[in-house]
Amino acid sequence: MTLYVLRRLAIGLVLAVLVTFITYLLLSPSFDDIVVSKLGPTGATPEAVAAVKTDLGLDRPIVVQYLDWLGGVLHGDFGISYFTSQPVGDAVASRLAVTLSIVLVALAISVVVSVTLGVLAAYRGGAVDRIVQSVSLIGHLVPSLLIAIAFVYIFAVKLGWLPATGYTPLSEDPVGWLKSITIPVIALVIGGIANLSAQIRGAMIDELHKDYVRTLRTRGIGTRSIVLKHVLRNAAGPALTVLSLEFLTMLGGALIIESVFALPGYGQFAFTSSLQGDIPVIMGITLFGTLLVVGVNLLTDLVNGWLNPKARVL
């Protein structure tokens, strides 16, 4: 088991290195433009550009530049922003905290609601089933961007219950924090429930049709145990895969939501940095984003292995 985790971890790190390297490669053709825009239209004489490139180390071969960056990362040095001179590690971490606080809360709520609805819909049918199907349809039909704006309009503008924009850190004011993330979270939760509840319903139904469910019934075992212990455990595997995809989808959705609610999150940061061509920041953002993906995938596989005894022999 430890060997398996180590192997997966190693694969994840290799993938992360490849992803950041490819990103660096893709960015490299625009280094000249970036330097030009940094110097401004008047100061960008060929000599000045060359000087800045030498200064930033951009005149070296790409691989050397990348290895230099990677070496720094391994020592915990993510570089310094070209424009704000802030250490990239700190800047990225503080922005990531905002985004993750929204996404994780939204994910937790989505999971609780979706599992409850999905399970009930699968083995009871009737009204709950119709609710799940309608919610999932509506959630899919309306782009989350529009849902977010509608919520701002209703709860912040019309009713004035909650702040329309801005973010209050949890450490400063817990109530204010809660208020500031409520609408963004709801906007994400709707999409989340739409996806997850339908998937959990489907996985549960597939599992409920299996032969062992009938056999358990014939032994006098109660419906509660059959559904919540036997069937849910087996349905959790496929549902978990969807959950990890949903997490990544929400991260993507959060980037847009942040813009609507003017939250100082990851997406905003990525947007401004790439607009400026702040290479160290872009690389830091890519690295952390990649590590998130790698971590989520690894965690999913580990939990799946724990859930499924057949996969455990690895």
Add this chain to the structure above:
Amino acid sequence: MTTPLLEVSDLRVAFPGRGFRAKPVEVLHGVDLSIASGEAVGVVGESGSGKTTIGRAILGLVKPSGGRIAFAGQDITAAPAKARRALAREIQVVFQDPYTSLNPAMEIGDILTEPLVMHGATAKDARARVRTLLDQVGLPSDAVRRLPREFSGGQRQRVAIARALAPGPKLIVCDEPVSALDLSTQARVLDLFIDIQRRTGVAYMFISHDLAVVRHVSHRVSVLYRGDMVETGPADKVTSAPDHPYTQKLLLAAPVSDPVAQRARREERQRRAQAEAAGAPAGAA
């Protein structure tokens, strides 16, 4: 006699083991088999005996790890793709499951004409041939425009037989062709196999777990046990008075459809099992 139609000698097949750096698992440990023109040879065995694997090796669906397969005197053990495709005219197959052996999305007519056209027949010739084939297997000619799911298991198996007969092969590998069918259908399909053999002189390799089925169609029978051929001989001898202890065990385990005879057989089986448990148990295996 001249060379047999099919000659399998010392055939070995190994599959890659499961898991990281696992050793290959050998499922056939050197099997010999020969089939003459127009002959039906039964291959009997339980699950894991490797009986299906022999058939698949002959059909080129698995690669042997050793030994030799010769068809009409010609070595086909590792025939290259092109030669293998040419062999399709000579060696055909009828699989066990009539529900998955026909492409659910294709009409019967297309299923039957596809290989004919592939081997160079004109569309018109192919259609005429299909009508003859359907007639031979006892299906109406309007079956051409239907999908497999519109037929019962027995009828689908007739379609599969027609497909196997289409190129006029010399050998058909029949892998448990009646075990998914109902009892009454089973008997009729077996009779069809015999009837076709009498008329066309095609040879069968008839794979089954059921001694009764094999006895019904085969001239000779071979018994497989965990990848080894333990007994080969005339069908009535092997299936009613076998020499090898495993074949005897197999025969005694198969229930007879007669309460009185079955009681006698059961008691005989239990007596032997007790004797075996009391004596040295390891020797026979």
Add this chain to the structure above:
Amino acid sequence: MTEVGVLDAEVAPEPAPAPGPGRRSPWRRLLQDPQAIVTLVVLVAYVVLGLLADVIASHGPNEASLQAYNAPFGTDGHPLGADSSGRDILSRLLHSINTSLVSGLIGAGVALLVGVTFGLIGGYYGPRLRSGTEWVFALIQTFPGLLLLIVLMPITKGDYRFTMLIFGFLLAPGVYRITRNQVLGVKNELYVDAARVSGLTDRRILGRHILMAVRGPVIIAAAFMFGTAIAVQSGLAFLGVGNNQVPSFGAMISEGFKNLYSEPMQFVWPSLALGILTAALVLLGNSLRDALQGARRKPAKIAAPVVAPGAAVGSASPAGADDAGAVLVVEDLAIAYPTPSGELREVVDGVSLRLGPGETLGLVGESGSGKTQTAFATLGVLPPEAVVTRGSIRLEGREVLGLSERELRTLRGRSIAYVPQEPMSNLNPSFTVGAQLVEGVRASTDVSRAEARERVMALLTRVGIPDPERTFRSYPHQISGGMAQRVLIAGAVASRPKVLIADEPTTALDVTVQAEILDLLRDLQSELGMAVLLVTHNFGVVADICDRIAVMQEGRVVETGETTEIFTAPQHPYTRMLLGAILDEETVRTDGPAAVAVPLGTDA
């Protein structure tokens, strides 16, 4: 396969090919779905409007005029008004359609091209090539999605087509996985083997047999991906990623959002246009799914069998009056299933059975005869769609039909128990054998966990498992089929039931194992004094173990009697036909190998 699964396919009697259901092609089915037609019409309308953008609108999308600043709805020359830069809203909307459709085409197109190609290769060819493609797609999946599209702004230079090209690659792993799984599922199907044996080339097999099977799910995915690509392009444009000279719904929504309080219509128009477009794509995707994959699965209720309203259910005579000497009585039982047209079709039609204490009754019949349905009805575990239309089932004198799931639960395990056909699929793969058996014992008796465990260990020893301690701790996939069937028998007899329903208990097993399992059932029966209802199609099994036989044909019992009587003097023609079809020990092939070889089909 259980009988339930075969119901539709096997009801057709052998001789005449019945025109089966669902003959219509999926495309025709799609065109009969109003939702599909409406969404297709909407999408075609969008395409036409987009193509005619320059004809319909009298202004260019970026043509700003100061006079038109925030022009309201219905202004002359600006039918939908103009935005805060004085640009014509109608023109911008129409040109935004083109942006969206091109985004969808590029995104979904690239994803399909890359995903399907590699999915076919990775699925069809050996594991070595597959592990290569897996790596590539694992790498693509590691890219942080939307973030990457933002981060790469310096190189896309705001060209949304380039961005969508990259997004297509990001979408590709999903298509790859669908295709690869479909191919892996199909490639081991016997019909693909048959095509190979027929001498078809790999290319033809991939193109004709495999692509056909992959087609459905990929088309469905394409519709959804088209929608996703449009949504992502709009989202990015909303953020401001991209050239602001390119008209797009996202950019329009963003501008409208800034003006939301003063000029709400500038926000409403693009939102509506985008909303309708993505909704149409999602609904079309759903319709495609219904047409290509059949209706979505209904919930699988866990409940006692449904009794048809107003059905004559229950004992015709006073309860127990003629039940003397019987533990299980089935009387005039009828079970029906709804057909696609909504009517009920009976698959069991007036079955009556009596099972005396300690007796073994063989319920014999071919597939589709209703024997398994009858067995499930006695246990109260019919599929949720099944309806009991009349009859009575009395277990030890008590009417079972009409009882709730909770009431049935008190009978199961103690009074009546079940041994299934497929040993492996009837054990939960995620729990140890021991845990599953202990739970059953505790559900049907009042014993502590330790006592239950002890009883299970004793049972495992009793059913002939050589190392019960180890089997107790094993997961189902770690034991053989024969052992699994012994485990299931142990589970069934754990609470000493009066009646055991065994549904083809040896069909999935090898003959030598079958003989041992039959011996075990016989011994347990005499030890516990159980009555056994043995459902089977195998007359050898019947001859071995049954005292009496009931022969079923098309939902009816055609003949009942002592085993020896029926074997020696069958009365009903169907029974005689069945017995005649048995391949007995005397039938040996007598004719020699065929001499002449006349290839078939040459009309010799």
